[in-house]
Amino acid sequence: MKTLLKKIKSNQFLFEELVKRDFKQKYKRTVLGMAWSVLSPLLTLLVMSLVFGQFFGRSMEHYTIYLFCGNLVFSYFRESTTGGMNALMSNASIFTKVNVPKYMFLLSKNVSALINFGLTLCVFFVFALADHVSFGLHFLTLLYPVCCLVVFNIGVGLILSAMFVFFRDTGYLYDVFVMLLMYMSAIFYTVDTFPPVMQKLFLLNPIYCYIKYFRVVVLEGNIPSLGFHLLCACYALVIVGIGGFIYKKYNHKFLYYV
C-alpha cells in the first residue's frame, strides 16, 4: 500500500502534464471547443426528444429529463471508453522510447472525459431545475454511481486498450457493440412495458444500472436499495479487476505489437 502511494506521488507530475496535454489536444486551445463538448450532447438530446417525445413522452412526466439521464451516463461511458481504447496506441511512440507506466495514458484520457461529463452534468442540473424537479440532499448520493462509473470506465478502458494493441479492428467491433448496448440500456424507452422477468434481465447491463440509479434519485426522489448499491459496485470492481489482470499480464508485450 505504501509503495502504491509512493508510486502515485512520483508519477503525479507526469499525470498532470498528460492531462494538460490531452485537454489541449482535444480542444486545440479554442473556447468553442469547450462549448461544443457541452453543446453536442444537448443537440443529441434535442433530436432524441423531438423524435421519441412523440412516442414515449406523452405518457410520461419529465420525459426530457428521463432521456437526459440516459444520454448523460451513456455518452460519458462511450467517450471515456473509446478514448481509453486509443490511449495506448496513440502514445506508442512514447512508451517504446521512454520507460513510463503505460496506464498513465489511459488515466489521463479518462480524466478529460470526466471533466466533460462534469460540464454536461451541470447543464443537466440546470435542465432539471427548469423542469421543476424537486431538488434535495438526496442528490448527493449521485456521487456514488459517478464513482462506480469512473472505476467501470477505467476497467473497460484497460481491457479495450490492450485488445486494440493486439487487434486493430477492435475499434469497429466496439462501435457495433456500443450501438447494441445503447439500444439495450433503455435510454429513450421505459422498461415498464416489459414483463417482470425481462425487466430483471435489464439489470445484467451495468450501464442500465447506473442510468437507473440516476433516474431513481432525480425523477423519483428516492435512494435505491442497498442491494442495488452493491450491484453497481460489483460491476465496477469486477470489470476493473479483469482489466487490471489483462494489463498486468500483457503489459510487457505491447511493445512487440506496435
Place this chain on the structure above:
Amino acid sequence: MSIIKADGVSIRYITGDFKDIGLKEYVVRRLQGRYKVTEFWADRHVSFSLERGDMLGIIGSNGAGKSTLLKAVSGIMVPTEGHMEIHGSIAALLELASGFDGDLTVRENTYLRGAMLGYTRKFMDEKYQEIIDFAELQDFQERPFKQLSSGMKSRLAFSIACLVSPDILILDEVLSVGDGAFRKKSGDKMREILNSGVTGILVSHSLEQVREMCNKILWLDHGKQIAFTDEVSLYCDAYEEFLRTKKLPQNRQQVEQLASGWQAYLQQQRRQAERTEAQRLEAMLESGTSEAAVQAAVSVLKKRRPDLLAAQS
C-alpha cells in the same frame, strides 16, 4: 556495488504477420491453423556489469541487438530470460526527437518530457531556463513544437536529457546532433557529465568516439556476446578488422590476431598514402615550369632536411 548488472540477459522478439490482422482474421487463421509467429532472439546470454563512472561502448554491426539491449537497460523491455539489476535513475536518449507532441509548445513539451523522465515540477522549474538556454531556443518557447526545424527538435531533446543530471546516461547515436557549433557544445557537455561520475552506455558507429570516451567495451554480433572487456583499444582494433574481413574471433588469440591484422592494415594504408603523396609532389615538381616550384622545394628542404642539401653540394 555495480550500478548496472546484466546477468545472462536474453530478449526474444516475436515477428510475423500478426501485427495488422484484426480479431476477425485472427480467429479465421486460428481455425484454419494458419496462424504463425516466428520468434528470434535479439540478445542471447548477454552479461556485463558496470561500476560507477564507467563508460561502456556497445559495438556491433546493424541488427546486433544493441538498441534492444539498451531498451532492456532503460526498463522499456523486460528480459525474456536472465536478470537485469539497475541502481539509480536513468536518462535514456533513444531516438531523441520522437515522443514529442507537435501541437504543444516548446515549453509544454519540455515539462512533459521532464515528467516522463521522472522529475518533479519543482526540479523542472529550476532547470527550465538552463535547458532553453542550452538548446538556444529562447525565441521559440511559445511556438508549437511542429514549427521547429528538425535540428532544433533534437537540440531540445538533447538538452533536456543532459541537463537533468541522471545517474545513468544511455546514448544511442546521439552525439551527432545539430549544427557544427552545437555539436561541439554537446560533445563538451557530454564529457563534462561523464567526468562527473555518471555511468554511461554509448552506442555509436563511430569507433573514434568509442575509443575516446569508453573504458569498457561490449561487442555484440547477431545477439551473441563476443566480448565484454576493458581492453578498449585492442578490441576496437579487432572489431575494425572484423568489419573489413567479416571474420568473427572465437578466442582471445584470434582477437589479438585480428587486432594486429588491423594494425598491419593501418600501416600499409599509411605507407600507401605516403607513397601517393610523394608521387603527387614529384609530378608537380616535374611538370612545374616556373622557377618558383623548384625554389619552394629547395626552401622546404632547407628547413626540414638541411643534411640532404649539404650532402648534395
